[in-house]
Amino acid sequence: MASSFDTTDKSSWYFGALTRQEATDILLAERESGVFLIRDSATCIGDYVLCVKEDSKVSHYIINKTQQSDEVRYRIGDQLFVDLPSLLAFYKLHYLDTAPLIRPAAKKQEKVIAKFDFDGKDNDDLPFRKGDILTVISKDEEQWWTAVNSMGMRGSIPVPYIQKIEDGQQLPEVPRPGSGGPVSLAAPHNSEAAMKKYQTHQRKLPARARVKQVRVPNAYDQTALKLEIGDIIVVTKTNINGQWEGELNGKTGHFPFTHVEFLDEES
CATH class of the missing domain: 2.30.30.40 (SH3 Domains)
Incomplete structure (x- = not known):
């Protein structure tokens, strides 16, 4: 029976930041070979892993996200694809090891x-x-x-x-x-x-805040600020998603609000 899952429905097959063991446990609970999921790679930030149940084992295939001539490509083995849905569509028709992809793993609510x-x-x-x-x-x-x-x-x-x-x-x-x-x-x-931390619109900006937690940003994120305990940062914008914006050591960028505390001073 041919596979009929929707390769463009990312919410059905993308499981985010699962560990290798968590992905393995999910797939071992499935009955059929060819059940799969895609998770974030824990060792190569920005890459993905295609996890597939093949017979009685679970295989983990790294998907490298590469840049070629200003275009993003996704490489798995010696195959190259323009996006993840194209990769999945290919392996609906071709075997990885012992089975093609038949459907995404069931997501636990x-x-x-x-x-x-x-x-x-x-x-x-x-x-x-x-x-x-x-x-x-x-x-x-x-x-x-x-x-x-x-x-x-x-x-x-x-x-x-x-x-x-x-x-x-x-x-x-x-x-x-x-x-x-x-x-x-x-x-x-x-x-x-806690509400005061989130409802910061009453605080006049820009305002100074002290860094209370070290943060080393992802090397791929050029807009994130590196934070050291004791640094004084000028907060210029507070966003509801928890990523604030500010200036530190001559650089403007974003940082998690949980890493700083406002200095109690009159503006």
Whole structure:
């Protein structure tokens, strides 16, 4: 029977930052050979890995993302493709080792609970209220995931605003705004302190902040700032995705808000 999965449906086959063992466990739970997933490479940042169940084993094929004449190409073995869907379409018809690709692995539904209200700023955003339960569809970026709510509405959600619900975990009791009572979400700060970190629009910018955590940015990210504890950074913009912008040592770039704290000073 010919494979009929949609190679352009990235949300069905891209599993993000899985470990090799996590990918292996997922595929070993599948019955058929040819079931697959694509994950990020943990050893080569920017590359991918095609993980396929082949008989009783799971094979992991590195996909190198290369630049050729200002165009991105994806290499697997001696084959070169213009994009990942083209690569998958090829291996629907050709064997990797013992089987062609037949379908993506079944994705386990991941539930999250909202820690704060999110009104959304763009048309693609999914607004929600504190305490809402959302189902994660895909983890597109470090700070932005795609999710669906109980009404079936789908959109982007900011990761700093949500908390993962573990298997068998009793749902945390999160009071609605104005209801009073303590927040039972596991967090290092109470809700009021945490909200102040996110609702920074009242802070006049630019404002100075002190770096409290070292950060060595990805070598592929030319716009990220390198942070050393004690550095004083001038924050010029606070974004809802948790990536702020600022100036440090003559360079302008972005950095995670969790790595700095504003200096208490009059502007």
